[in-house]
Amino acid sequence: MATTSATQAPIAHHTANLGSISSHGPQSPIAHRAKHTLPTAHVPNRSAHYDTSLSIPVRKYLQTYGLTPPRAESYEIQKKRCLAQLALKSTDIERFLYLSTLRYNNVHLFYRLLTDHFTELTPLVYTPTVGEACQRWSEIYQQPEGMYLSFEDRGHLSNIIQNWPQAHVEITVVTDGSRILGLGDLGVGGMGIPIGKLALYTGCAGIRPEGTLPLTVDLGTGNKALLEDPLYMGSRREKVTAEEEKEFLDELMAALKDRWPDIVIQFEDWKNPFPSLERYRHDYAMFNDDIQGTGAVIMGGIIGAVKQSGVAPKDHRAVFLGSGSAGVGVAKQIVDYFVKEGLTEEEAKNCFWLVDSKGLVTSDRGDKLADHKIYFSRTDNKGEQYKTLDDVIEYVKPTIIMGLSTIGGAFTPEILQKMGKWNDRPIIFPLSNPSSKSECTFEEAISNTDGRALFASGSPFHPVTYNGKQYHPGQGNNMYVFPGIGLGTILCKAVQVTSNMIYASGEALPTMITEEEKDLALLYPGITRIRDVSARVALYVIRAAQKDNVDRLHSLRDMDDATLEEWIKDKMYDPHKETEELENELRDIVQDLSVSSPRL
Ligand SMILES: O=C([O-])CC(=O)C(=O)O
Numbered sequence: 001m002a003t004t005s006a007t008q009a010p011i012a013h014h015t016a017n018l019g020s021i022s023s024h025g026p027q028s029p030i031a032h033r034a035k036h037t038l039p040t041a042h043v044p045n046r047s048a049h050y051d052t053s054l055s056i057p058v059r060k061y062l063q064t065y066g067l068t069p070p071r072a073e074s075y076e077i078q079k080k081r082c083l084a085q086l087a088l089k090s091t092d093i094e095r096f097l098y099l100s101t102l103r104y105n106n107v108h109l110f111y112r113l114l115t116d117h118f119t120e121l122t123p124l125v126y127t128p129t130v131g132e133a134c135q136r137w138s139e140i141y142q143q144p145e146g147m148y149l150s151f152e153d154r155g156h157l158s159n160i161i162q163n164w165p166q167a168h169v170e171i172t173v174v175t176d177g178s179r180i181l182g183l184g185d186l187g188v189g190g191m192g193i194p195i196g197k198l199a200l201y202t203g204c205a206g207i208r209p210e211g212t213l214p215l216t217v218d219l220g221t222g223n224k225a226l227l228e229d230p231l232y233m234g235s236r237r238e239k240v241t242a243e244e245e246k247e248f249l250d251e252l253m254a255a256l257k258d259r260w261p262d263i264v265i266q267f268e269d270w271k272n273p274f275p276s277l278e279r280y281r282h283d284y285a286m287f288n289d290d291i292q293g294t295g296a297v298i299m300g301g302i303i304g305a306v307k308q309s310g311v312a313p314k315d316h317r318a319v320f321l322g323s324g325s326a327g328v329g330v331a332k333q334i335v336d337y338f339v340k341e342g343l344t345e346e347e348a349k350n351c352f353w354l355v356d357s358k359g360l361v362t363s364d365r366g367d368k369l370a371d372h373k374i375y376f377s378r379t380d381n382k383g384e385q386y387k388t389l390d391d392v393i394e395y396v397k398p399t400i401i402m403g404l405s406t407i408g409g410a411f412t413p414e415i416l417q418k419m420g421k422w423n424d425r426p427i428i429f430p431l432s433n434p435s436s437k438s439e440c441t442f443e444e445a446i447s448n449t450d451g452r453a454l455f456a457s458g459s460p461f462h463p464v465t466y467n468g469k470q471y472h473p474g475q476g477n478n479m480y481v482f483p484g485i486g487l488g489t490i491l492c493k494a495v496q497v498t499s500n501m502i503y504a505s506g507e508a509l510p511t512m513i514t515e516e517e518k519d520l521a522l523l524y525p526g527i528t529r530i531r532d533v534s535a536r537v538a539l540y541v542i543r544a545a546q547k548d549n550v551d552r553l554h555s556l557r558d559m560d561d562a563t564l565e566e567w568i569k570d571k572m573y574d575p576h577k578e579t580e581e582l583e584n585e586l587r588d589i590v591q592d593l594s595v596s597s598p599r600l
């Protein structure tokens, strides 16, 4: 995004607001001392000033001359060193830490590396490794990379938010750590998720790194082991009540908008995400990635899978294992798609059988169903209750099985074989994250269906060879859509993220699949083209915002699609250009000033 430029104020000192809630007012000696000890690298565009590719005159101008080794080197050499250092690490968590430190110390180099090696590095920066990082957060913690706001801070959130050193935040990802991937309540360890997701916002959709704010709210934790762990870095309190959470979030949302009126707010990995989504979606540019992002990305994959299966939408029977926020979000999004394909809402809804820990979700099961499950509860079970997944599968004989259960291995070989027996092209989507929670592996889906499965998983799997043929898995991860949803919302200055904008993000995906990918029965475009995919998603999101009249940058309405897509790409942060632009701009200044001798 062009709103803040690393090159505009290369030697300006950043202005952390230290006049916060405490007595450490701006004039106090503590504040004064703190001002001079804040790490410069904490501000991403200043970390770029230590890049070893900068020329000697530029280093002298920046007064960093002598602070880095003498040789000005090319990016190719820098990359070689980074990859060699990565290769020295023996575990994924070490690789995660190395990459986090690189991001902290040289933000543009990190993003250059990430975008050049997306397929290999994303699993280290994001799922599955980020899951382990969150579990071990208080053990592996190294540097501040986001904001932590505690329940104790209520009443002062607006002041504390002033401490964030970046002036122009465009997007935040906020979690309370209460449902991290499929790993449960990890308290403030959940911070790995906002950091990881925002790294993808920058890597995939070109949101400037300094425009991102990772945010973790510490509202206590129900995880006893954490509360007893001396290293645990969160407050030692039980989870606050729903009412207390609501009051805290009301204050937080207002405080965020107060400091950054255009901010986009993504909720992520909340145990009970529905109340906040309903409460804030109309007054803020906010969305919930687990309900809406997952819903849209799976719908995007299902559009292709339904076509390739040769079965008409009305004849599909989908069994969902897991009926939490993501399960219901995905099912609702596919209902919308089926309705667009000509079914009535009732007909579309009847294509779904949701299963939870008690079995098939039916309206006469005898327990009180959570509100979000009622919509999909079956009434045609003739009093019969189906208690296990096997029973439901046998009863429904599905064409589609979706896993959002966080039960690793729940799609057993027997279930997969049945899917292969009943369907030419069984649709098998084990979506739980990280990989250890996936309902089946890609290899299992392929080998138990004679290679006929139309497959997408939440976390990445490697290609497999079966009967001499290579098969490529689809990764139906929300990283295909949330970066573009955020980008589109920011660029058109939308005041809300409407359901149509979310739907449009999923619809954009199949338009990016190449003929070659179609021949390979792939359901998602190649991940290496993720920047182009995110631009296309942003285009669709902006068009939907315009239709819903929630956009504020009306000049975009007059552009045709091709022009708008180019305009979007042009606005995207490109880490490959940053350091060179800094170098070129400063070199011009240096020449203008005729700086000729070192300032030693
Ligand atoms: O982060 C991911 O990979 C997908 C996601 O939102 C989740 O599983 O909660």
Ligand SMILES: [Mg+2]
Pocket: 181, 268, 269, 289, 290
């Ligand atoms: Mg999530």
